[in-house]
Amino acid sequence: QVQLVESGGGLVQAGGSLRLSCAASGRTFSTYVMGWFRQAPGKEREFVAAIRWSGSTYYADSVKGRFTISRDNAKNTVFLQMNSLKPEDTAVYYCAMGRDYGLTDNPRRYDYWGQGTQVTVSS
Numbered sequence: 001q002v003q004l005v006e007s008g009g010g011l012v013q014a015g016g017s018l019r020l021s022c023a024a025s026g027r028t029f030s031t032y033v034m035g036w037f038r039q040a041p042g043k044e045r046e047f048v049a050a051i052r053w054s055g056s057t058y059y060a061d062s063v064k065g066r067f068t069i070s071r072d073n074a075k076n077t078v079f080l081q082m083n084s085l086k087p088e089d090t091a092v093y094y095c096a097m098g099r100d101y102g103l104t105d106n107p108r109r110y111d112y113w114g115q116g117t118q119v120t121v122s123s
Helices: none
Strands: 003-007 010-013 018-025 032-039 046-051 057-059 067-072 077-082 091-099 117-122
Touching: 003 091, 018 032, 018 091, 018 117, 032 067, 032 077, 046 067, 046 077, 057 067
Parallel strands: 010 117
Antiparallel strands: 003 018, 018 077, 032 046, 032 091, 046 057, 067 077, 091 117
């Protein structure tokens, strides 16, 4: 049974920073691609960032240069450092895990999902 548990969400002012964490259990973490997605009210879930075991990364254009994804394979944890936050970054952020067929922004390629953590950026 795979479990992904996110933490680190909260309320922050525009221009501020937050660091999200996602702890994985139940699978060989290192062989999977880890991703972050987000969903704002009334909108579809959208890709944010992904990282392979090797450390190679892929970002959505909307967060490139502001967000950084990283992983600690020894601790089965993936992180999302979010800087220069904007009100439009407000959403529920989800951690996801998928078999490593390459970096992808397609949510259907991810097999396991966390419960989500709320990020709210005030203007």
